[in-house]
Amino acid sequence: MPSPHVVIIGGGIAGLTTAWALAARGVRPLVLERAARPGGVILTEHIDGFTIDGGPDALLIQKPAALQLARELGLGERLFPTLPPRTAFVLRGGRLVRLPEASFLGIPTRIGPFITTDLFSWPGKIRMGLELLVPKRLSNDDESIGSFMGRRFGREAVTYLAEPLLAGIHAGDVDRLSMRALFGRLLEAEHSHGSVIRALRSLKMPASPHGAFMSLPGGVGELVDALVAALPAGTIRYGATAAAVEGAGPYRVHLEGGEALEARAVVLSAPAWATAPLLDGFDAGLAAFCRSVPYASTATVALGFRRDQIGHPMEGSGFVVPRAERTALMAGSWITSKWPMRAPEGMALIRGFLGGAGDPYILDRSDEELRRATLEEMTALLDIRGEPVVSRVYRWPRASAQHEVGHHARLAAFDARLTAHPGLFATGSGFRGSGIPDCVADARKVAGEVAAFLGSESE
Numbered sequence: 001m002p003s004p005h006v007v008i009i010g011g012g013i014a015g016l017t018t019a020w021a022l023a024a025r026g027v028r029p030l031v032l033e034r035a036a037r038p039g040g041v042i043l044t045e046h047i048d049g050f051t052i053d054g055g056p057d058a059l060l061i062q063k064p065a066a067l068q069l070a071r072e073l074g075l076g077e078r079l080f081p082t083l084p085p086r087t088a089f090v091l092r093g094g095r096l097v098r099l100p101e102a103s104f105l106g107i108p109t110r111i112g113p114f115i116t117t118d119l120f121s122w123p124g125k126i127r128m129g130l131e132l133l134v135p136k137r138l139s140n141d142d143e144s145i146g147s148f149m150g151r152r153f154g155r156e157a158v159t160y161l162a163e164p165l166l167a168g169i170h171a172g173d174v175d176r177l178s179m180r181a182l183f184g185r186l187l188e189a190e191h192s193h194g195s196v197i198r199a200l201r202s203l204k205m206p207a208s209p210h211g212a213f214m215s216l217p218g219g220v221g222e223l224v225d226a227l228v229a230a231l232p233a234g235t236i237r238y239g240a241t242a243a244a245v246e247g248a249g250p251y252r253v254h255l256e257g258g259e260a261l262e263a264r265a266v267v268l269s270a271p272a273w274a275t276a277p278l279l280d281g282f283d284a285g286l287a288a289f290c291r292s293v294p295y296a297s298t299a300t301v302a303l304g305f306r307r308d309q310i311g312h313p314m315e316g317s318g319f320v321v322p323r324a325e326r327t328a329l330m331a332g333s334w335i336t337s338k339w340p341m342r343a344p345e346g347m348a349l350i351r352g353f354l355g356g357a358g359d360p361y362i363l364d365r366s367d368e369e370l371r372r373a374t375l376e377e378m379t380a381l382l383d384i385r386g387e388p389v390v391s392r393v394y395r396w397p398r399a400s401a402q403h404e405v406g407h408h409a410r411l412a413a414f415d416a417r418l419t420a421h422p423g424l425f426a427t428g429s430g431f432r433g434s435g436i437p438d439c440v441a442d443a444r445k446v447a448g449e450v451a452a453f454l455g456s457e458s459e
């Protein structure tokens with residue numbers, strides 16, 4: 001194969017999308033992937049008729065970049081939404097309580113459903129309603145999700161909404177994660193309307209007929225398979241670990257084992273912590289930023305049962321668990337209630353989500369301990385009888401980037417420093433965007449910048 005124009009370090013969704021977008025522009029990319037398979041944290045397995053997503057299982061509709069990519073890869077007809085009823089539950093006092101309808105990320109957009117819910121105490125409900133009267137903050141500085149939600153909606157909303165929902169989807173700490181990096185639109189809502197509730201109501205968002213998420217019959221892994229199939233043969237090298245970057249157009253990428261590759265441009269798309277050592281001898285400032293991005297570790301445990309083993313109706317997509325409830329589970333998904341085609345007829349698949357910033361030693365436990373803990377808690381909550389017919393444990397060490405307060409400002413300094421190295425680019429969840437849609441959108445943007453750089457170089 002002729003030598004590549006661009007070496008991409010990391011074959012997760014960010015690196016693969018960058019490669020695909022570059023190849024479509026006639027650029028020759030080479031993806032170096034440390035593992036023996038593509039996709040990074042995206043992993044789908046097919047076991048005994050069950051389709052199990054070990055990592056991500058949902059593509060957000062509101063951020064359409066991932067769905068758009070799926071359509072461009074010919075998967076448009078295969079995308080399907082979550083099954084109704086599209087509700088979720090929150091564990092409070094050991095009981096699963098339905099999240100009130102008419103909410104956006106748990107924030108009320110209509111009063112009625114919030115008055116009747118058991119999820120909040122009366123003082124808590126009144127405090128949330130007073131959000132309409134809380135003056136807007138004048139400072140434009142970043143703040144944590146906990147600070148923003150506590151200021152606007154009160155502490156109970158932080159404990160039972162913001163922490164399990166807004167921080168929980170990032171496996172993060174509600175008092176550390178950045179509002180600006182993760183929920184900038186809510187900050188803007190406060191500034192434009194003086195109240196988040198007022199802003200959400202003024203949007204008069206028609207309820208999406210498809211709910212909030214979509215997936216594919218073969219799991220999210222189908223997106224990775226389609227990307228890989230669309231790349232020119234030989235674009236990905238598996239079992240290839242980048243060890244150091246040096247030079248300045250051409251760059252040299254050293255691999256573990258001693259080999260070195262030359263390319264006019266390099267895209268860093270491994271996790272930030274894995275990128276840091278590559279840059280130590282190259283630019284200590286860039287390496288320091290990469291090292292400063294914290295990551296949380298998680299595990300998911302998938303359990304398959306006969307449907308008649310589970311007493312709970314599981315009418316919804318699953319539940320989240322506030323840390324105040326002191327359980328090992330952070331969340332549980334009722335996969336076969338959430339998605340079609342995930343289990344054989346008469347069977348049910350559920351999945352527990354453990355670890356995160358609040359439980360940093362989760363992966364010290366053995367697979368069997370994780371499986372037991374999940375089974376015990378699910379058994380109590382869902383009235384399960386007997387053992388699962390299928391169980392799988394997935395370990396995700398340092399897989400969830402934590403965009404903490406100030407992330408955007410630190411990233412801006414990193415980006416400014418990157419411009420001192422023309423032809424060097426960075427993308428992926430450690431840098432910009434923390435879910436699949438954001439990673440796809442940023443990867444496509446970066447691919448455009450790489451192509452423009454190569455074009456300007458050859459002029």
Ligand SMILES: Cc1cc2nc3c(=O)[nH]c(=O)nc-3n(C[C@H](O)[C@H](O)[C@H](O)COP(=O)(O)OP(=O)(O)OC[C@H]3O[C@@H](n4cnc5c(N)ncnc54)[C@H](O)[C@@H]3O)c2cc1C
Nearest residue numbers: 010012013014034040041056057058242428429434435436
């Ligand atoms: C359990 C879990 C559930 C999630 N659920 C959802 C969800 O439902 N929806 C959603 O949108 N998002 C979800 N996310 C987030 C989303 O999956 C990630 O943000 C996204 O997939 C990250 O992609 P990435 O390419 O940036 O990184 P990664 O997927 O981490 O890929 C980085 C790649 O770099 C490779 N690598 C590392 N070091 C080197 C090296 N030195 N040389 C070569 N290769 C290297 C790694 O092996 C890896 O393949 C979830 C995340 C987790 C962990």
